[in-house]
Amino acid sequence: MKLLVLGGTAWLGHEIARHAVERGHEVTCAARGRSGAVPGGASFVDVDRDDDAGLRRVAGGRWDAVVDVSRQPGQVRRAVRDLRNAGYYLFVSSGSAYADQGPAGQDEDAPLLPPLDSDVMDTMEAYGPAKVACEQAVVEAFGPAHSMIARAGLIGGPGDGSGRTGYWPLRFAHPSNPSGSVLIPEAQDLPTQVIDVRDLAAWVVTCCQEQRSGVYNAMGHSWSFADHIAAARRVARHDGPVVTADAPWLHARGVGEWAGPRSLPLWLSDPDWQGMNARSNKRALDAGLVLRPLEETLKAALEWEEAQGPDSPRRAGLTRDEERELLAALSG
Numbered sequence: 211m212k213l214l215v216l217g218g219t220a221w222l223g224h225e226i227a228r229h230a231v232e233r234g235h236e237v238t239c240a241a242r243g244r245s246g247a248v249p250g251g252a253s254f255v256d257v258d259r260d261d262d263a264g265l266r267r268v269a270g271g272r273w274d275a276v277v278d279v280s281r282q283p284g285q286v287r288r289a290v291r292d293l294r295n296a297g298y299y300l301f302v303s304s305g306s307a308y309a310d311q312g313p314a315g316q317d318e319d320a321p322l323l324p325p326l327d328s329d330v331m332d333t334m335e336a337y338g339p340a341k342v343a344c345e346q347a348v349v350e351a352f353g354p355a356h357s358m359i360a361r362a363g364l365i366g367g368p369g370d371g372s373g374r375t376g377y378w379p380l381r382f383a384h385p386s387n388p389s390g391s392v393l394i395p396e397a398q399d400l401p402t403q404v405i406d407v408r409d410l411a412a413w414v415v416t417c418c419q420e421q422r423s424g425v426y427n428a429m430g431h432s433w434s435f436a437d438h439i440a441a442a443r444r445v446a447r448h449d450g451p452v453v454t455a456d457a458p459w460l461h462a463r464g465v466g467e468w469a470g471p472r473s474l475p476l477w478l479s480d481p482d483w484q485g486m487n488a489r490s491n492k493r494a495l496d497a498g499l500v501l502r503p504l505e506e507t508l509k510a511a512l513e514w515e516e517a518q519g520p521d522s523p524r525r526a527g528l529t530r531d532e533e534r535e536l537l538a539a540l541s542g
Contacts, residue, residue, distance in 0.1 A: 211235045211274040213418060214296070216259070216289060218252060220245035221369045222302065223279050225411035227252045233415060240268050259285040265292045275300060275418040283343035284329025290351035298421050300414060301348045303361045305429065305486055306338035312481060314401065314432075314488035318361070318425045345425075355423050360414060363429030363489065364476075366404040367507045368514040373526030374468070375404055377475040378439060379512035382446035384520045386530035386537075390450020393533050393540070395460060395477045400435040402476050403487035406507040413499045426494040430501055432487060435476065438504065445509045455540055463536060469526045 213230050217223030218239025224246065230237045231251035239248040240257045248254045258264040259280065265288065273296040280286050290299065305311075309321040322345075323338045331340035348357050366375030381392055410428055433441075439452070457479040466473035478484050491499070521530070528536070 214273040214276045216278045229415045286344040299352045300358045303341045307341045311486040317490040359425040360428040367406040368510040373524040374475045376511040376515040377527035378442035380515040382448035386533040396454045396456045398436040401488035402438045403432045405430040429491045
């Protein structure tokens with residue numbers, strides 16, 4: 211294929227380009243280049259997608275396929291306008307596009323949020339509507355037969371700068387205290403659902419090769435929080451105590467959920483949000499998505515986190531001092 215990746219220097223886009231190069235495709239990455247270099251074997255074209263004419267250097271090409279991971283509707287609207295000569299357009303969307311994140315087992319036919327009218331998503335609260343607007347622009351321009359929407363769930367594994375998939379294996383590998391105790395929320399049955407960035411990227415390239423059309427939940431298998439924690443402990447070879455605290459106790463002490471500073475990553479106490487990690491991925495599996503075992507993803511995430519330095523500042527989780535303080539408060 212002659213493949214155009216809109217991006218290719220940041221995490222997922224870089225991984226997609228790398229997989230495509232490894233399969234022998236001719237890959238061009240169009241990006242600003244601020245997130246890093248493109249993978250070896252790929253060509254780089256400097257573009258600014260916020261400029262109305264930003265894609266002019268690649269607009270005249272005859273691309274077999276285009277891959278786009280943007281969250282900005284204006285960027286996608288301009289891209290589908292300028293790249294009409296492409297034979298196929300694959301857009302990586304998000305499970306955040308769905309209107310209801312509560313029920314478990316929902317598939318691709320579940321209702322979506324209203325699309326964002328603006329060209330610019332300026333807050334994360336608009337992320338879901340922005341992705342819906344991007345999806346609509348792609349399908350309207352290329353038609354359902356020549357486009358594909360991959361609604362990704364939580365992406366994890368090596369390179370996860372959000373800290374959400376790396377926190378637990380890293381904390382179990384490096385407890386904050388001499389006893390080896392690790393604090394977790396009481397959420398044993400909470401669903402978790404992670405797709406390895408390498409599995410998602412490989413499948414995206416396969417779908418481009420096959421010119422596969424339609425909408426797919428590109429998501430991992432759903433595991434309970436208890437199973438996820440057990441896998442993280444095995445990867446880290448942790449045999450110390452695991453200390454649990456309930457949601458009211460944690461909230462009263464300013465511990466956040468899901469991600470961000472002073473949080474316990476992947477934890478969601480509100481039932482209205484727990485279905486976001488229990489969506490059906492059957493359609494994607496039937497379409498060739500191959501998922502590696504969760505432990506492999508967590509092991510790779512741990513190795514990447516170790517390479518950053520165990521005590522480096524991170525975007526999610528408790529610091530060692532914060533966890534020690536909470537454990538001391540729990541012990542009385």
